[in-house]
Amino acid sequence: MPIRILPPILANQIAAGEVVERPSSVVKELVENSLDAGADRIEVDIDKGGAKLIRIRDNGCGVVKDELVLALSRHATSKVATLDDLEGINSLGFRGEALASISSVSRLTLTSRTAEQSEAWQAEAQGREMSVTVKPAAHPVGTTVEVVDLFFNTPARRKFMRSEKTEFAHIDELVRRIALSRFDVTLILRHNGKVVRQYKSANTVQEQERRLAAVCGTPFMHHALAVSSEHSDVRLWGWLATPAGARPQNDLQYTYVNGRMMRDKLINHAIRQAYDELLPAGSFAAYVLYIELDPRQVDVNVHPAKHEVRFHQARLIHDFIFQALFSALHEAAKADDSMAEP
Ligand code: ADP
């Protein structure tokens, strides 16, 4: 075959292969866009586990009419302009690929209105060239992205979708993770028209702990230790269960780096080491932990789905996490022992 440039839809579908694994990945990308747009209220509507419909509605800044076409184009982003921006990223998104990728494997509409505009506009990309049509619509300030018939044109992907129940469980878990990443944002999740989760914006410590309990359950709260520690501009805070709150599964392990959900080997290793022989064999630690540091000290551009990060000072971060958690756990154990004494 001769070398040729891929038609836009195919290029976008290839990119979608990396980030759009299943309905919950679509929800992740879209909710992150809403958070980047400054929304403090996000509604997630799902029909049939997301196979039929995924609709995310926010009250963020919106997209101006003239930029709707760009928003749906690949490599188009308002979040980074230079290499310098990329090295100190503050937003959740930066690749400029999500909307283009998702719209190449579904029927996607983007409806939006900015505060300066008196009317809303709706954009949709179609065909081999993914040419975008824009028409007037009704919408308050903010954005709604509707994704209908996910993977309708990529049978191989569609085949990998699981049952409605399983796909929705992934979405539910994702929304719980997001709820813990931004206490200040109201999040509503509906499935087939019914409200499944409703997290009202939580601003006081009591409200935050109520949300924590709603997401993690009361058994976790019973054993949760609040931690807060700082070392050379790196901050670690959150909650971890004492060994008595260990679980039979690793289903309650949430870590965030600068507000981004992570499954990071280095962080997990530091946490495991802090618990070490305190945990009964075959049981798992439970925790919700936040690490905050200068975005220039961490590289998030490691993996398209952004699950992993690379810390510039990996050793220092590892040892700091280990130390902070180790002392919290051991102090709690000591306090317990002295209480047990007659
Ligand atoms: P990225 O998030 O990496 O920039 P996306 O393809 O997800 O790429 O989005 C492209 C652009 O569309 C964003 O940079 C942003 O300017 C705009 N956009 C997407 N979703 C929203 C939203 N919910 N509200 C406001 N702007 C949005």
Ligand code: MG
């Ligand atoms: Mg994005």
